[in-house]
Amino acid sequence: MNGTNDGQAIRAESVSRHYQIGEAVIRAVDGVTFQVERGEFVSLLGASGSGKSTLLNLLAGLDRPTGGEIWVESRSLGAMSSIELARYRSHTVGMVFQAFNLLPRMTLEENVELPLRLAEVDRAERSARVREALERVGLGRRLAHRPGELSGGEQQRAALARALVNRPSILLADEPTGNLDSKTGAEIMELLREFNDKLSMTIVMVTHEAALADRFSDRIVTIADGKLLSNVVKT
């Protein structure tokens, strides 16, 4: 069975990521097989150190698996050159992190413009798209602010705007609420939900909070010690 069928966004087949440290082999991800349908909102749930981030980075093409294969929208990541992978990260996926990872010396506008620069989008088109993305997350009036002048929740919103400004079909989020209080975290989750509903983005979110996963996502995939534990489709 190769590739993804029409309805599938992501398909991982026996994916492993092992680290060799001296004699010891650390199996951060160990033979994981799962699929994500187009437009689905999937949560990757697991304890700290279970391999969630490692798996997400493999899906993002930031890292290559030591075994198995990943297809995203019918294309094998393993077959891509590093330049093709960069294009894939630029055009197909958007990423958000627990640590926000905005560039501190750039304004929000410049931060959100970065993916457009990397994708070589026309200069004329850029400012409208940056504005639109920031307005969507409710920061339309904070264009000239720097990340340091914003609250954690606002920073994560800006990071979300940056992730969607290139209009990717897939959003990969690594504990996006990990640094936020529960109320602010819930607001971010509402935004993700909205992207999923209105923009029909496929979302894979890593979290260790079962309650959040349960409340917002369509399906929960649980991993422990790098292996898939359960694959629960909610009703």
Add this chain to the structure above:
Amino acid sequence: MKASDLGELALRNLREAVLRNSLTTLGVAVGVASLVAMLSLGVGLQQFTNRRLASSGLFNAIFVAPRTNFTGFGPRAEAPVEHPRPLDEAARIEMEHLAGVTEVYPQIRFMTELRYNSVPYTTVVAGLPSSDRSDSAFDGMQGRFFSSQTADEAILGIRFARELSPKDTGALIGRDLVLRYAARQPLNSSTEASDAGAPPKSPKSGKGAHSDSGADQGLSGFSVVPRKKTLRIIGIIKSEPEAGFGGFRATQVYIPLTLAQTLQATQVSDLREVLQGPGAGEGQRYASLTVRVKSSSQVVAVENEIKKMGFRTFSLFDASRNLRLLFALLDLLLGIFGSLALAVATLGIVNTLVMAILERRREIGVLKALGAADRDVKQLFFVEAGTMGVLGGIFGVGMGWFIGRLLTWGTNFYLHRQSLPSVDVSAVPWWLALGAIAFAVGVSLAAGIYPAARAARLDPVEALRYE
């Protein structure tokens, strides 16, 4: 990434660590400045020398002397010749008719006594060819150049002029000098030579009427008679004119060359001529002649012709090949010394960029997560290195030029106090300025290779791991 975006991001990164990057750029500038200052010194000295040589006419002159059977000291290229062809008037005229030759003249210098206001002075008088008029020594002289080659006129060197009239040298112009000199006279017509009978007083008489009676036939010589000539002072010069070969060496009184020839004054070289034996003494012989050629490109051809005629030749055009080589070597050495500072500055660039990678680990990770390829990261660092190179280069050329000006100014201040004319010791031609900037950029890019490759290789997962 597009070039404009690369440039923008690079500039913004440079501005973010403005102190460190300015210092690094300043390091490049100092390196470039030292290189430019060194080379500008080399270029300046070379230009100065070339100008002096060109104005001296040395590059279109050939020095001609008879072959000798003299086998004394010193290495000689050519074997001694049995019967060398004499360098006489016939040979001079023959040379004058060679294609490309403008003038052939002997060097005339003699010791005399000069009287000014009846006070005697002993000095050396030299004949100046009309072509010397263009010599830089006559630029801005007091008075004027000779009105003709036969005029009874004299130009004085400033030192002698001060000796004659310490207070106001200008007052000398228009005054008369009396030249007393020893004239040669062929023996057969020398009956009037009053002192010829006194052996100690006629050392230059190769064949005194009485001395070597046995060698009378086949030998000839001349006697020396005292003569007088009144000359008008028409000009005073501050520096010596270039004399072609041999130089005027401390000569302080100049008269027209043709006039000097007609005086038939005895010269030091006449002695050898007399001693050269049979055949000597028929007509005037020259110890040496200077041949002026229209352009330096004809020097080699004319020189070969004269060699075929049976004379020794020497030209600076040939000799200057070594001079040019010397200057190339000097430039190379100065360049190497200047480059040392730039090499150190290069290490500064490497250091700054490697530091930047450590500081910007996370930023590089973010860029990669947002879709930057390794190539983009590499180019970004290259543009940063190149920008420091361009800015450092431009600033450095300015600084180097300024240092060159300071050197010139300092040198001329010193020269001025020694009452010597000023000299441009440094020059920054456009090729040096552009070359230095290009070199700075090239070196900076080379310095960027390692940091850029390292930044591009950075593992984004590692860089983004939450701390």
